[in-house]
Amino acid sequence: MTPDMLLTFLVLAGAVALFVSERMPPEVVAMLVLAALLTLRLVTTEEALSGFSSPATVTVAAMFVLSAGLQQSGSLNRLGEAIARIRWGWLLALVMMLLTAAVSAFINNTAAVAVFLPLIIAAAVANNLPPSKFLIPLSYAAQFGGVCTLIGTSTNLLVDSMARQAGHAGFTIFEFSQLGILFVVIGTVYLMVARRFLLPDLGVPQQADSGHAGRYVTELLVTEKSSAIGRRGSELLPGNDGDVVLLEIFRQRATVPSPRAAEVEAGDRLLLRGNWNDIEAARRMLKLRHHQVAGDLEGDDEDGRVHAEVMVAPGSHLIGHTLASLRFAHMYHARVQGLHRHRLSIRQPLDHVPLAVGDVLLLDAPQSALELMRADPGLVVLGQREQTRTSLRRSLLALGILTAVVAVAAAGLMSIVAAAIIGCCLLLLLRVLEPEEAYASIDWRVVLLLAGVLPLGIALQKSGAAAMLADFSIDMVGGFGPVATLAVIYILTSLLTEIMSNNASAAVVVPIAIATAESLGLDSKPFLVAVAFAASTSFATPISYQTNTMVYAAAGYRFRDFVKVGLPLNLIFIVMAIVLIPRHFPFSA
Template sequence: MLLSNYFLIGIIVLSLWLYISQRLPYIVVALFTLSGLMLTGEVTTEVALSGFSSSATITIMAMFVLSEGLLKTGSLNGLSSKLIHSTRGSIQRGLFLLALIVAFASAFMNNTPVVMLMVPVVLSLCREHQFFASKLLMPLSFFAIFGGTCTVMGTSTNLLVDDIWRVSGGEGFSMFDFTPLGLVFFTVGLIYMMTIGQKLLPKKQSFSALLPESKKSSFVTEVIVTKSSPLNGRSVVEFGFKGKRIAVVEVIRGEEVYLGEEAHRMKLRESDALIIEGTVQDLTYFKSVAKTKLATVIEDRERVPIRSLEMKFAELVVPPDAMMIGLRVQTLGLNRKYGIKVIAVQRRGRQHHFDLRRFRLKAGDVLLVQSTEEDLEKVKESGEFLIVDHRIKHLQRKHKSKTAVSIMAAVVFAAVFTELPLVSLALLGAGAMISTRCLTVKEAVSAIDANVIFLLIGTIPLGEALVQAGLMEEAVEVLFSFGRELSPIWVVSLLYLLTNLATSLLSNNSVAVLFSPLALGLAAQMNLDPKPFLMAVAFGASACFISPIGYQTNLIVMGPGGYSFRDYFKAGVPLTILLWAIVTLLVPVFWPIQAL
């Protein structure tokens, strides 16, 4: 193998690791990846920059705008309200209605905004009927995945696989080519989530659902001892908490950190920082009686004083596409920008005893904030966070609802009954959404998920780079030598399994980019129709149920549902095995494996 090939493999492995770890913003990883590909000399500039001009990238950008047009006009509000009022106290009924609404919407809209819209609705449903939020939020994500597999425009994975096939000279997929198996996935998944899945899902209530009433939720926050505080000159033991369940985790003085007995018995001074844990009510009581102030961790020193009238607690979830990922909480300036104050941070359903001043955000983190409803509405409008409160609503142009639905319906109709390329129709629809004022230009630009786009720009060239360098051909020969004695059905089955396992570690888009050329190569080596092989890749890359990493919607519900990695694994493994068996049985039925 040539030295440049080793360099190419190193670039691919490093870029994928950086995408997974989120140590650098996606745009930085994408730029380094493209530069590295061109430096190898194995890839032309045109190939390295192919992600920018890919029809899949352009189509996905347009789909973000189309989806935002539907959301900004409140086109799904009626269905959401009907879900809350029609559940009638039955979680099974609620799951069924949720599945129908989410899967239908996800078949024609981007999955991520659908789930972000429905999370507050589901939590409101849980509050009203006293359901465990963890019993509904993971199914919400899974239903969106099932719906996305039903059409070519339902998920970026299908669009990528379709684009790669067309670029290689194939015929591509029609709008509803995926529908037969997609409907089977949806039906089986719904039955599973209403039966076995419910038994495997944990019983955890959302912190947001509990905020108005709960006296049990535990949060960690940081307070500063003021000059007038009764703590100044006294120890924690001397002060006492009068029956309140408040734990002092650590005391920070300058660069020194004191823990345990030492933290409780040391004489406190002005400007000492205390990391304390307790319920929302107890923390509020402590702040008032001890005359401490919330640490400005959360802010820089030039902050706007928080107002005391009509204050409420709410939770903000860091979405997967957030630009603040990797930043410290103190650099966000949320008080200055929106008039809100962060008082605690939560990750993966657990409270972590950390110095908030050094805490860097990751996708799915939950920030407990204190603010007015008016300021929370400003946050909602900014789109920077998912506000886990159904009562906070952004301004919607409901009089444009029929217009937005008509535009989306026209795009789907034209894609089904004409030969016009989907990318052209999606762009036309996006332009129509803006020109008819269903959304503004600023809203359209904000709707485009920059992380997803740069992930595509950085990963689309990787597959072609492997092909041009001859590495994909070598991989095909290795796999073919192992599967030489297997029937084509089992080759397709194993291809699905490998793709599915890979998407549990990588993003679904990265997996689609890397495995689609492999599927085409295997089909060519066996002189068979590539469609069944590509279907295995498309469904395998989308069906991410055993990990929150591979699919954005899984990350979105992780924080509000209080899920751990173990919860996804426990509920997802049986479903993954079940769907693998279905793919093995039905792919040859829907798309016969035949010679070219």
């Protein structure tokens, strides 16, 4: 083992450890990897910066803008509203999955889920159906729809770019389609069965203002007339049959030690966790009121105010910031009354909690504030379901431009990146999008992640580390033939994707897949397809893919629900990949 190989393995191990631990955002880890590769001189400056100029990175950024054109113009809303009129549960689920898969083949799947999510919830509730029977299928359909085309996911574009950098043939825009459609069909059939027998029935919200899913953390103020005054924390909810727990007591900007033993005083703020209806019952019983983050909202006209649930979307500008630092109440003219997060390890005042993807904020807000939030790509309004309608002209232009981009690239008249850039320019010139909307639509975290991990693939190939890992894999399973090797590549990518970013897992495995193909004297395409499909279809955990995280919070699922429904689907896709990939992409070079 050469020194460069050893250093590359150390950087790789450190990157995987940081990606898995989630102590830092993936894009920050990617930039640290880039800095380490430069510092250790494992790549040249030009190679280190090649990720920023890579066709994959530029195309992904452009596709975010093209997706925003459809989203902001209302094209997706019209599709969502059409399927939301279906009254039969099985037909609603079937049409929803097929339409979501078709849309996700051409636009960013998180954008599709963000638009369809509130519409599907509203349709389910209107027909007295539990939303929990629909939202996991919505997320999964967005994922397996994305593998049908080269532009369906950023992972497909990343795999294509890394293959071309290594001197191998890339993929055409519809080269995945035949195989991808088979995955869509089998995945849809499985989910139609699973939604009946495996998906939980979490009930139907009875009212828009009281059907809040999951458990919230809320901050309540002890008034002068509160019956909580003088009681110990452990005595606040004697014989409580509900699901309410006292987490902390805040007094004069400080946390009271041992909250269960401390006596409550007027002016204290109580941090409670529990189901929202139980929290409201406890609030009324103890004569508490919601702590107001922004005092100037006290005098607002209460007419027309509603309760609404708003989710922090993937790529949101709110991620990592607190309500206080954002001045959220002033910005949106809304009061935050509760925060729903599955990992409820919250021990600080609500306005000091850094927001994360999938957080659901329970708001008291006027209708005008909800319209402002619907226009913000960083938020998904779940509670009040009415969608903003826009002009037919903008919708048709957005759809026409995307169709033209795909057609020109598919015909070979222009590269995908060139067609996508021209399409973005047309959206701006025709005023389908404003420049500010286009810039805000790009998830710069994904762009930085791609730019940072691409040089890691270069280092793995240059140093010989990828070849060494390939030789190790061949020694282990090479004797069983190329199909067994393909299975190992697929399973390895699938496992890594469950615990770290899908793009990061692809960046790690692609150089190994290419080196393995070269060592066996085989075409690299079947192995690259295995990486692309495995990294883009991650079902077994709610944190492995952004669309999973979105529906996880919205429906109030439990972690085990994803394991129960998603793990069998992962196994089905593994078997399908092993059988079908060699038939559509032969091993012979």
